[in-house]
Amino acid sequence: MSLAPGLHLVLYEGEGALPLPPEQRFGAITALLERGFAVARTRNEVSLAAERQTTVMVLGQFVSGTNTANREQPGTTIRFENITGLSDSQITERVEAFRSETNQPKPGEWKPWFPVIDYDRCTNCMQCLSFCLFGVYGVDEAQHIQVQNQDNCKTNCPACSRVCPEAAIMFPKYKAGPINGDLVSDSDLQREKMKIDISALLGGDVYQMLRERSDRAKSRFSKERDSDKALKERQKCLVKLAQAGDIPAEVLMALPSPEEIQRRAEEARAKAQAALAKQ
């Protein structure tokens, strides 16, 4: 998946183009937004900053005599599209065809779920870096924590926000505050203190717990040859973990082998310790 900027659309209704009736404007913009595009509605001349390398499609009900010649210069492509008489779906089809033709990233291939750090609250303690098994976090040259690989994040999993002692990690699409970006209250901070006391709840380190559960399950399996029992044990543990941390079960089910978890956890911890040592 590409995280490069996507195609930009302009709905032009200024000089040289007829304005759309409000209902048609609403229908066209809604259809484009639902397909993941960004649209600027303007009556002003379309201008592009010289430094901005981009691909733009200008939609409008252009009247004859208006200069709608397509323009291309290194890094910038401007296409004019007369939408007179087109339905909402026909407009989106034209836009989609242009996006495909110009190899622009397809919007909507990834649900944009990733942590956003509130640096007014963050103390750079590296707990998030140490916790995350998926390489979402890293540090910049000054050893400040950063979200570096947004698309590595597991959709709907807010677990790292629960290890943050300052409630500084937000997931704007989360259902509840303060993880969704709502203001942090004192009671939230008290709650944050219990942290992923999922850890405590499950009797120690989460990953250690998973390893032990897995080992116990293996041992029982070898003794009893009862695969159902082992599976039930694992499921029971995962359900408990999912409920306590609001972690989607599919994220837990997709965790790698205990050995791989251990390796990644150690790698993440080492990264965090190295960053802290350089501060």
Next chain:
Amino acid sequence: MASQPRILYCNCTYAQVVSKEVKQAVLRKLCESGVSFEAVADLCEMAARKDPSLKELNKGDDLKIAACFPRAVKWLFASANAPLSAERTEVLNMRNASAEEICGALERSEVHPNLPSGKATQPSPAELPVTTSAT
């Protein structure tokens, strides 16, 4: 005459955390008003892509953003290397305000900056102003 603030509307297309009715009512009002505005499918996605148009939105003018929580919007822009101006930005939260409130705020030409600064914390019940109901 002071210039009109720029308007940015986020459709939060990839999640169901903003009421569809509120989103549609706000977008419809914008479309009926005839003002220029920018509508984006999803601010989170644009921030993840570090879309350069986020920086352009910040160039000099007052800005009103109809999206979600101001704290989230502030740091989303910052994560895209496009920090918002604390003096010129008003974020209208479609997650907990009504469509009427959002539309009313968009219609006003003045901007009421409301980005949180510092460790923004909700007031405790004891700190809230005492209200008395009419009897």
